[in-house]
């Protein structure tokens with residue numbers, strides 16, 4: 001990788017989708033940064049429809065089926081995301097140290113949430129810190145310091161004695177832990193499939209819920225009122241029937257619950273969207289799912305009933321703003337994806353990026 005060679009001056013010509021309502025005819029990338037002022041000299045011209053680099057807001061780099069993976073595997077994961085047009089990842093928990101990625105101008109940018117924090121024996125083995133509630137504040141503080149402004153909790157999981165999903169953390173501990181994260185400048189998100197953990201987490205001040213399949217008529221207004229975002233990961237929810245079938249014999253109640261959550265997934269996401277809850281794209285790549293599924297997730301949001309422009313914003317302009325990162329403004333890093341056709345007209349266009357530009361360089 002020629003990190004130290006000067007990037008060529010790029011000109012992107014066609015339709016630059018600066019924002020949902022703002023279209024320009026061209027932009028340039030000079031020294032890896034976007035400018036709308038035509039530079040002197042030679043340029044490499046790319047044509048098409050340009051979007052800001054896509055966001056996968058629930059993705060795990062450095063994580064495989066059985067826990068941490070080595071750097072070479074992590075690199076392959078990040079490259080698969082890049083190829084799909086994902087140039088900004090919110091890593092929703094990883095047991096691996098992927099800090100080395102930050103020095104690589106050819107890999108997607110990662111916003112880390114440290115390592116997942118779960119209740120003892122109530123998550124996938126080798127993924128999380130598995131602790132008891134009395135240690136929650138200390139672990140949240142530790143991961144807030146290790147991450148990039150996020151902390152990830154496992155909010156509910158199967159309770160094998162009860163044979164069903166149930167909340168993992170008492171209200172008091174979770175309130176103290178979220179307050180501590182906020183004091184340290186970090187936002188908090190939690191994995192939640194079921195209904196019963198949601199109210200406590202939101203009233204305790206949580207910033208986001210992953211999956212959120214358990215939203216109900218009671219909790220949708222609460223999320224909306226507090227501005228708590230959700231990242232539905234519909235491509236992951238699609239695996240619920242298989243999980244349910246696998247656990248049918250030992251945990252029939254859990255199995256039936258997972259099937260119900262799956263059956264109502266599109267209605268749940270549409271109700272959340274219609275109530276004004278911020279919805280963002282996440283694929284949950286890395287644990288069991290492949291990397292690079294961002295186009296499928298956007299298509300799933302549309303299938304759930306979110307209009308195409310808002311589904312695009314959930315992976316582009318809106319998601320970047322939510323994460324505090326720039327879009328295609330003057331001076332921003334030139335991270336963008338170019339398509340042959342207008343992705344606003346049909347989000348399936350996202351499945352075939354023509355060019356991926358990262359830090360002003362054409363990739364691949």
Ligand SMILES: [Zn+2]
Nearest residue numbers: 058092284287
């Ligand atoms: Zn995940």
